[in-house]
Amino acid sequence: MAKAKQKNPKIEKPTILITNDDGVTAPGIAALVEVAKQYGKVVVVAPDTPQSGMGHAITIGDPLRINSVNLFGPDVEAYQCSGTPVDCVKLAVDVILHKKPDYCFSGINHGSNASINVIYSGTMSAAMEAHIENIPAIGFSYMDYSFDADFSLAQQVANEAIHHMIHGIIPPNGLYNVNIPKIDPKKYKGLKVCRQAHAKYQEKFLERIDPHGKKYYWLTGEFKNLDKSKDTDVYALANNYASIVPVQYDLTDYQLMDKIKL
Amino acid sequence: MAKAKQKNPKIEKPTILITNDDGVTAPGIAALVEVAKQYGKVVVVAPDTPQSGMGHAITIGDPLRINSVNLFGPDVEAYQCSGTPVDCVKLAVDVILHKKPDYCFSGINHGSNASINVIYSGTMSAAMEAHIENIPAIGFSYMDYSFDADFSLAQQVANEAIHHMIHGIIPPNGLYNVNIPKIDPKKYKGLKVCRQAHAKYQEKFLERIDPHGKKYYWLTGEFKNLDKSKDTDVYALANNYASIVPVQYDLTDYQLMDKIKL
Numbered sequence: 443m444a445k446a447k448q449k450n451p452k453i454e455k456p457t458i459l460i461t462n463d464d465g466v467t468a469p470g471i472a473a474l475v476e477v478a479k480q481y482g483k484v485v486v487v488a489p490d491t492p493q494s495g496m497g498h499a500i501t502i503g504d505p506l507r508i509n510s511v512n513l514f515g516p517d518v519e520a521y522q523c524s525g526t527p528v529d530c531v532k533l534a535v536d537v538i539l540h541k542k543p544d545y546c547f548s549g550i551n552h553g554s555n556a557s558i559n560v561i562y563s564g565t566m567s568a569a570m571e572a573h574i575e576n577i578p579a580i581g582f583s584y585m586d587y588s589f590d591a592d593f594s595l596a597q598q599v600a601n602e603a604i605h606h607m608i609h610g611i612i613p614p615n616g617l618y619n620v621n622i623p624k625i626d627p628k629k630y631k632g633l634k635v636c637r638q639a640h641a642k643y644q645e646k647f648l649e650r651i652d653p654h655g656k657k658y659y660w661l662t663g664e665f666k667n668l669d670k671s672k673d674t675d676v677y678a679l680a681n682n683y684a685s686i687v688p689v690q691y692d693l694t695d696y697q698l699m700d701k702i703k704l
Numbered sequence: 705m706a707k708a709k710q711k712n713p714k715i716e717k718p719t720i721l722i723t724n725d726d727g728v729t730a731p732g733i734a735a736l737v738e739v740a741k742q743y744g745k746v747v748v749v750a751p752d753t754p755q756s757g758m759g760h761a762i763t764i765g766d767p768l769r770i771n772s773v774n775l776f777g778p779d780v781e782a783y784q785c786s787g788t789p790v791d792c793v794k795l796a797v798d799v800i801l802h803k804k805p806d807y808c809f810s811g812i813n814h815g816s817n818a819s820i821n822v823i824y825s826g827t828m829s830a831a832m833e834a835h836i837e838n839i840p841a842i843g844f845s846y847m848d849y850s851f852d853a854d855f856s857l858a859q860q861v862a863n864e865a866i867h868h869m870i871h872g873i874i875p876p877n878g879l880y881n882v883n884i885p886k887i888d889p890k891k892y893k894g895l896k897v898c899r900q901a902h903a904k905y906q907e908k909f910l911e912r913i914d915p916h917g918k919k920y921y922w923l924t925g926e927f928k929n930l931d932k933s934k935d936t937d938v939y940a941l942a943n944n945y946a947s948i949v950p951v952q953y954d955l956t957d958y959q960l961m962d963k964i965k966l
Contacts, residue, residue, distance in 0.1 A: 494764055497760030498904070500824055507920055532907045560805075642836050649799070658769055659799060685966075687961075688961050690957035692900055693881075693953070694901070704868070704896070704897055
């Protein structure tokens with residue numbers, strides 16, 4: 443009996459944490475769960491409300507709530523949390539799993555997180571939080587914002603990237619930002635290793651007047667690519683590739699550092 | 705008359721945008737305004753509620769409000785906004801100033817933003833948003849969380865760093881994360897150029913029960929420095945220096961990128 447209970451690390455399935463920033467009910471996370479289930483035991487811990495654009499926000503001044511949900515079938519343990527995507531990863535490790543999962547996959551985001559979007563993205567920040575904890579992590583984003591988006595190409599690419607990570611084809615100690623173009627799947631050329639394109643948003647706030655005569659503003663903006671090189675994620679996506687950018691969280695500008703003499 | 709109206713760029717005062725993440729009423733922002741006033745025309749655009757830990761969050765799903773406040777004396781135009789620190793910078797440029805300010809200084813934050821804190825910090829994300837817009841920017845943080853903190857050493861260091869930026873001693877096209885230790889000002893050794901220390905938080909959620917019998921969780925955590933090198937911000941701060949780390953937003957992990965062959 444004692445023998446039967448013993449764990450065999452070679453045949454035990456890995457634990458895979460799935461999260462996102464669009465919220466636990468978004469179609470994109472269901473699409474990712476479907477792919478990840480083939481590779482291990484999936485546990486979903488995701489925000490209970492949409493958290494797009496939350497960046498690396500954490501909840502300091504408010505308590506957090508966790509509730510079980512049954513959204514992904516009987517084999518998938520799932521929870522919705524009241525916090526941000528980064529809170530979800532922290533709660534998953536410390537309160538829900540009581541251990542680090544073997545992998546963390548975030549997404550599939552409804553909309554691009556290529557280029558400068560990486561710093562605003564809750565999807566990528568959740569994956570980065572896992573990376574800070576030394577959990578192999580990938581964030582997935584599909585360049586279609588619509589609720590009814592067809593995730594079949596995104597699932598194909600997610601499957602490819604997860605396979606590469608689990609089999610060590612991409613170093614599993616890394617963090618990766620994978621973006622998938624909205625194209626006819628027949629035109630898809632493959633996964634291309636890229637750097638983050640230098641780009642920004644040109645903001646334009648819309649001014650409106652509320653029923654009480656007071657002004658309010660909606661953030662809108664246009665994406666401006668300032669980088670015409672062919673080694674960027676933006677270029678790859680415009681040329682029928684999915685992009686994979688290895689990401690790190692040391693923000694030190696070493697080039698500038700060498701120039702300063704105080 | 706026409707001549708009198710002509711602008712002389714050499715004598716015109718620079719426009720300095722001041723923001724923070726602790727909110728427009730925090731003592732730290734008043735301390736920074738006092739320093740910055742010596743260098744130009746100060747405009748304050750800061751959150752109307754505390755926004756610590758908001759990272760690079762932006763407000764997408766809600767409209768934003770802007771209200772004038774009179775908190776910094778007759779010479780200082782000031783506004784409080786309903787959004788995040790990053791929203792404040794975007795609103796300042798597009799709606800309030802209708803131009804880019806010459807400088808953006810963020811803080812003085814109540815608490816450290818050294819090392820890994822840079823990615824969670826609203827103070828630094830506001831400064832980074834200015835940097836994305838090519839506005840010379842510095843974030844200031846003082847290692848004392850208390851409301852009643854004595855900001856005199858922090859003001860001395862802020863003055864030193866702002867002087868260095870305005871006089872080109874540190875390249876003005878950069879973004880800088882300045883942290884000030886909580887020490888006897890007599891022991892202060894100067895501003896030291898550093899890299900971001902490799903560190904993380906060891907999370908520990910406190911579980912409590914609400915009056916209705918349901919569980920809720922408070923995020924707490926202990927800072928763990930994993931980096932014993934002497935060229936880091938954490939080392940400088942522990943040795944009576946203020947730290948200045950040049951910061952950038954290209955998150956590409958170039959070393960890892962070179963290792964991947966797909």
